Amino acid sequence: MSGFFGVEVWGNLFFRGKRRYFFIDLSPGFLLRIVIQRVKSAEVSVRGSKLSSIGKGFLVLVGIAQGDTAEDVRHAARKTAALRIMDDKNGKMNLDIIQTGGEVLSVSQFTLLADTRKGNRPGFSGAATPEHAMELWLVFNEELRRAGITVEEGAFGEEMEVALVNDGPVTLVMGSAPFEGS
Numbered sequence: 001m002s003g004f005f006g007v008e009v010w011g012n013l014f015f016r017g018k019r020r021y022f023f024i025d026l027s028p029g030f031l032l033r034i035v036i037q038r039v040k041s042a043e044v045s046v047r048g049s050k051l052s053s054i055g056k057g058f059l060v061l062v063g064i065a066q067g068d069t070a071e072d073v074r075h076a077a078r079k080t081a082a083l084r085i086m087d088d089k090n091g092k093m094n095l096d097i098i099q100t101g102g103e104v105l106s107v108s109q110f111t112l113l114a115d116t117r118k119g120n121r122p123g124f125s126g127a128a129t130p131e132h133a134m135e136l137w138l139v140f141n142e143e144l145r146r147a148g149i150t151v152e153e154g155a156f157g158e159e160m161e162v163a164l165v166n167d168g169p170v171t172l173v174m175g176s177a178p179f180e181g182s
Contacts, residue, residue, distance in 0.1 A: 033173070033174070035112065036171070037170070040056055040165040057105070068132075097149060
């Protein structure tokens with residue numbers, strides 16, 4: 001099957017009757033991982049002090065892997081901006097964040113690249129170095145801004161408290177791995 005950004009299907013396709021079931025393995029081996037949560041509001045605090053906040057829009061958790069490139073994160077940012085997961089006047093997910101004037105709170109999160117295949121302690125060897133991750137996370141945020149979206153940021157490398165009010169809830173997981181299977 002052709003590649004499709006945002007769907008991480010790895011492994012087996014099962015058939016039961018006329019339905020197809022996919023086994024989805026989110027273990028490492030994939031690059032960039034992004035979690036998008038549609039929110040009514042979200043904020044980030046560091047050591048008890050509010051750093052940034054947004055109203056209606058997306059809380060975006062961004063995990064940068066070792067092999068990621070600037071083009072990978074630019075593509076992911078464009079895809080994030082174009083996702084039609086905001087409600088129209090009829091309550092249907094039919095609008096993108098730009099059309100609704102929504103904002104983005106972007107938080108770098110290397111733990112999205114956790115390897116949990118062996119043992120009970122996750123490994124993070126697939127995550128990018130802090131320098132590389134920060135550079136690409138900033139590229140991601142700038143690409144969203146170039147699309148006309150107001151972007152607030154978490155604090156890179158800091159321990160943060162993230163508070164949000166989910167809207168829906170609507171939560172998507174995107175990755176740069178191709179869609180595989182049939």
